[in-house]
Amino acid sequence: MSTLRYLPALGRALRDEMAADPTVFVVGEDVRESLRGVTKGLLEEFGPDRVLDMPISEQMFTGFATGAALSGLRCVVEYQIPSLLYLAFEQIANQAQKLRLMTGGQAKVPVVYLVPGSGARLGLAAQHSDHPYSLFAHAGVKTVLPATPADAYGLMIAAIRDDDPVLYLAPAAVLPVRGELPDDPEPVPIGSARIHRTGTDVTVVAIGHLVHEALALAGELEGEVSVEVFDPRTIYPFDWKLLDESLQRTGRLVVFDDSNRSCGLGAEIVATAAEEMRLIARPRRITRADTPIAFAVELEKAVLPSRAQLAGAVRAAAREGPAG
């Protein structure tokens, strides 16, 4: 068991899988120099044929990964900014993701799209602060959003081994987080959520870095409201079974989601719960406002989901329905 930060854990997973499987390679911008800190040491250890710097041509190198994957390799594609996924959206959602069905099961496209630093980061403004996981969930793209170093490790291993395209978003806000990693860590199955803290009154589904906010709040509310903190870890496919079990216990749902409100993951979770699960109080969402992020820090904070808003929603939910 060792303690390390999120980014090194993610990097170690990539390194371990490259060591274990010679067909795994990485492409992206400035990956040789490891500008984003994930690919540190990989060039030295695995050589220039497995760590490839690409020109600033996101559409091309996303499709390049598809072609390499169809030819028997496993490619990890690093994007420096979440919004670069928009440039590659057609190649990911309309090509790589659809090839399996379009070819009637002939194609296998094992590609991982990695964004080390998604979501807002004080002061990066409108084009560098998006958190686009809901868009990819809508397109049916397997999407993971690990909140801890152990999950960052385990989900990267699972993503690389998966035979389908997988979007891997590492929220900017969790990159500095420290955590434990077992000496020989296991992969974390894609599609399995994790309950970080059990509670009896309210289930808080917290996404990505907001897991830590939710845990802090759960601690603050100790004795007042018993909060269960649910971390989906995988955005798509979502672990509905575990959520259903949680709501069987609590019957109260608050979703804490750092994406735009409309048609966001929060909407999906609330809608599915309202349609199919036990609810004894109105479900609630705390999300971003439907707006781009402004530069000034005061404005940015004003439109991001906050712990205070979550506290309000949790308390309000707890007041509804029969005592848990």
Next chain:
Amino acid sequence: MSTLRYLPALGRALRDEMAADPTVFVVGEDVRESLRGVTKGLLEEFGPDRVLDMPISEQMFTGFATGAALSGLRCVVEYQIPSLLYLAFEQIANQAQKLRLMTGGQAKVPVVYLVPGSGARLGLAAQHSDHPYSLFAHAGVKTVLPATPADAYGLMIAAIRDDDPVLYLAPAAVLPVRGELPDDPEPVPIGSARIHRTGTDVTVVAIGHLVHEALALAGELEGEVSVEVFDPRTIYPFDWKLLDESLQRTGRLVVFDDSNRSCGLGAEIVATAAEEMRLIARPRRITRADTPIAFAVELEKAVLPSRAQLAGAVRAAAREGPAG
């Protein structure tokens, strides 16, 4: 009052607005020859400077429209296929849509992104059958989806006059629909929904071409279940006020939505209703499955929302809660 089909009504709106406002022009692929049938006659009437055929460079001509809009013109951009919006996604969602906020209110980007024929059309297969309105709603892009010739006309006028980017999706399945158009038709305000048929038991929110399916079903269920058919017309901003009024009456909600299920518009409507509105029965969604559309017609039909599924959901909802 005259009767005409959807596509000519849409074309007439474009023609009327080009006649009324010399700053309006159209760009796209094969618009001079009017391959898609919207721009018929415009070249002859308005000349080659206002009807521009573009090379197959969607990212470029989408950004071109932004630059023209920033320079005082109003551009309608036609895309031949819904998935071409994916190629332009960065230019629409990350540039045009954000410019207003990013410039602190300096910029105005009056551009209409028009897809005459969105959604499935038997046999067009995976890359030509998407219905991506939920993606743009998530990005906060004003999005309209008219279901009738009159709304096609009125919303095109409103979209062109609007000072923000507007996505205009004309569902393939409604293009042949006939309807009435007054002699001097009015614009339809963006953001205003329409109740096509009032009812007391269940509110069916039907999107785009599904409005006609919902109306047919409402007729079939006459006497058994009293169905209110709610047509948002605008996907974003959604007319929550009118939906709230409808649910005050019925308290029962079924959403009939031709987009992928996860994080789709149906999820947003169900979530918002569950959070904020009167519900005496579980809300329900009838949507597409989360899958690309296969070529074989049997398979395509199997994953699209159907009237039979809607009937089942409406009847189930009607059975819940106190008699309306």
Next chain:
Amino acid sequence: MTASLSDLYRTMLTIRRFEERIVELVNANEIAGVTHEYVGQEAVATGICAALNADDVITSTHRGHGHLIAKGADVRRMMAELLGRVDGLNRGRGGSMHIADLALGIYGANGIVAAGAPFAAGAAWATAVGATRRVAVTFFGDGGANQGVLHETMNLAALWKLPVIFACENNGYAVTLAQSRSTAGSLVERAAAYGMAAEQVDGMDVEAVLEAAHRATGRARAAEGPTFLECVTYRYFGHHTAERTMKLGYRTQAEIDRWRLRDPITATGAKLDRADEEQIRTAVEELLDEAVEFARASPRPDPADALEYVYASGLLPRRGFVG
């Protein structure tokens, strides 16, 4: 391997007659949707694929039938695919715009113009680092030559000297838009500016195309990098099967007739001895009769399987309704 003139003739004729039958089947509503015919362009796919090995890769376009036939796809299973049957190459899931045979290195037709180009670069790289140096050909049209991703791909292929062949089929139009109204400069110079070999070829002359393709594969296998081939050709039919229902004035019948005078199949057929030629004609018709029969006999997919083949992991997608 070098193909004989009669091999080239057989392939071109198979494409031509396949397409002509497809049009009938579309008009008879036996084929859903629209298809984009390759008629007139047969010499391009035939000449280029004749220079390829079985394990070389191609990426195709919306107008892909000719590419697949030339690369050796089974016309019976192609026909079954176009009829949407379970014995189709894609089990009826793909149809004309997505038809593929990965086992033959056919990475699929594509519904999006030029979107397959970067697949070719990735495939070329994957094999270039491996022992055998396989060639990857990406087909695209004059319209596709204006997609940014194609330029991004040409840049990388030239920079890394990848064994890619950029096979541009310049048939003069992108749907209704004449190439002169879509394209600045010369396609050959645009490619050459990346430092890659680039030449214009008479796309109506199958032997000329084959020779150029041999030069290109030679370079590719010798690690000398990519080649751009502008194959000047023409499509006799409408952009797609729906065009005949539209009144489009973008080209004249006279222009079509002029090009038909240079028909590659007639020209090649004339060089064969009469008996061979007739024997090939009969064989092709028999093959296609058999293909149509095979396709019609094949079952339609079971709607109960609609959620299969979406994920390689076996994950089933969510359905659109509960219960």
Next chain:
Amino acid sequence: MTASLSDLYRTMLTIRRFEERIVELVNANEIAGVTHEYVGQEAVATGICAALNADDVITSTHRGHGHLIAKGADVRRMMAELLGRVDGLNRGRGGSMHIADLALGIYGANGIVAAGAPFAAGAAWATAVGATRRVAVTFFGDGGANQGVLHETMNLAALWKLPVIFACENNGYAVTLAQSRSTAGSLVERAAAYGMAAEQVDGMDVEAVLEAAHRATGRARAAEGPTFLECVTYRYFGHHTAERTMKLGYRTQAEIDRWRLRDPITATGAKLDRADEEQIRTAVEELLDEAVEFARASPRPDPADALEYVYASGLLPRRGFVG
């Protein structure tokens, strides 16, 4: 209009000193996020914008401060923007990567490489059909030259003979990637292949840049079409203000020192008479002192206004919570 050498010097020096102060303010946490300094490249923006009229248009990049200053933006309001204040050009909403002044034809810095290029084509077209033929300059780097949308835009601009200037600032690197490892062929030939005028210019020589820019604007206003200018230059500082905290080995101090020997500001200053030069230095420092004061004195935005300026129609976006 032609700018005097002292005008050019003043502009370059203003950019240089502005950037040096920005670095201090970032390091002092008075500016949030990261900024991309233009230091070393001053001659490019200065020379090109000196050939433009007030109503000409430019699109800028992530490294945009120099472009804005050269196009005449108010440094006080620029400074206020970078400090995130309400008197900033963008009311504190944009920051360094989105700073814009539409009234001066500055269509904004851009967080996405080359994304502004098509704006320039649209602006050029909008004015070309109008009475006055305004010029639109799109700035981008050597890295940006490999974005597909740039090629799509060069094709259209050349095809329609639009009054666009493609101002490529080749500073040798895209973050850590040397141009030789990102780019096949020569940038000038790649542009020329579209049939547009294209030349390489010494981007460390402000007068050479200005002359080339005059040739380009001349062509543009004479409806002779676009021009591509590859301005060979260098950035002295890191890619952005955060680079100094990273250990990156992509270039040597020796290389940086070699380029500094050709510093455009030193070179131009040396040509001025001493007194003028000193007077300009003092004026620039006063201007920047005043700008910092102005910015610091300006209020921070009120969080209550966070939902404003999202839609021109006045629509307020949905909040992230109910009640």
